[in-house]
Amino acid sequence: DARVTQTPRHKVTEMGQEVTMRCQPILGHNTVFWYRQTMMQGLELLAYFRNRAPLDDSGMPKDRFSAEMPDATLATLKIQPSEPRDSAVYFCASAETSGEFIYEQYFGPGTRLTVT
Amino acid sequence: ELKVEQNPLFLSMQEGKNYTIYCNYSTTSDRLYWYRQDPGKSLESLFVLLSNGAVKQEGRLMASLDTKARLSTLHITAAVHDLSATYFCAVGRSGGGADGLTFGKGTHLIIQP
Numbered sequence: 453d454a455r456v457t458q459t460p461r462h463k464v465t466e467m468g469q470e471v472t473m474r475c476q477p478i479l480g481h482n483t484v485f486w487y488r489q490t491m492m493q494g495l496e497l498l499a500y501f502r503n504r505a506p507l508d509d510s511g512m513p514k515d516r517f518s519a520e521m522p523d524a525t526l527a528t529l530k531i532q533p534s535e536p537r538d539s540a541v542y543f544c545a546s547a548e549t550s551g552e553f554i555y556e557q558y559f560g561p562g563t564r565l566t567v568t
Numbered sequence: 569e570l571k572v573e574q575n576p577l578f579l580s581m582q583e584g585k586n587y588t589i590y591c592n593y594s595t596t597s598d599r600l601y602w603y604r605q606d607p608g609k610s611l612e613s614l615f616v617l618l619s620n621g622a623v624k625q626e627g628r629l630m631a632s633l634d635t636k637a638r639l640s641t642l643h644i645t646a647a648v649h650d651l652s653a654t655y656f657c658a659v660g661r662s663g664g665g666a667d668g669l670t671f672g673k674g675t676h677l678i679i680q681p
Contacts, residue, residue, distance in 0.1 A: 495671040552664035559611040
């Protein structure tokens with residue numbers, strides 16, 4: 453049963469610390485998305501990659517967030533330095549893309565981040 | 569800017585009743601996605617509607633898409649407690665979805681015995 457995995461599932465950290473979240477997409481999927489979910493803003497797209505290349509990170513605060521995909525089996529989202537307003541659930545999703553179309557995005561279990 | 573609006577945002581209903589959740593969106597798109605989220609869990613795909621007039625049913629849930637009206641509905645028939653969850657609709661940012669989805673705020677559904 454193929455699924456997207458994310459680590460850690462929960463993270464509590466102090467303001468100013470670096471946080472790294474990891475995602476393993478479904479094998480064979482060529483597109484990886486990072487979303488953030490908060491009560492106030494709902495689900496927001498932060499960034500996405502296709503064939504490991506970053507295509508859009510306009511949803512991320514540029515000064516503190518960075519996203520990379522060092523290989524086809526690993527995507528990372530890093531926050532440095534973290535702030536209390538970054539507290540949220542971060543979801544990774546993967547999809548198989550054909551041109552401009554996807555059939556379905558598959559979501560990972562999420563990383564629940566709390567910054568104190 | 570693409571907008572996706574759901575209503576109602578909160579719905580409390582009794583078991584056995586029928587109800588409909590509405591999803592309006594502001595762009596031309598011929599596909600729409602419905603997801604379910606249980607508290608503290610991830611998003612589970614319910615339906616992918618791929619064209620105008622598409623209708624899909626799974627158990628007590630039925631989803632439809634009217635691309636001309638830019639409207640999708642999620643109809644619940646004879647609700648049961650297990651359907652209590654938050655339901656999201658989503659539209660591809662540029663229609664096809666390959667550049668990510670824009671989500672509605674979600675409909676928090678509580679079904680009471």
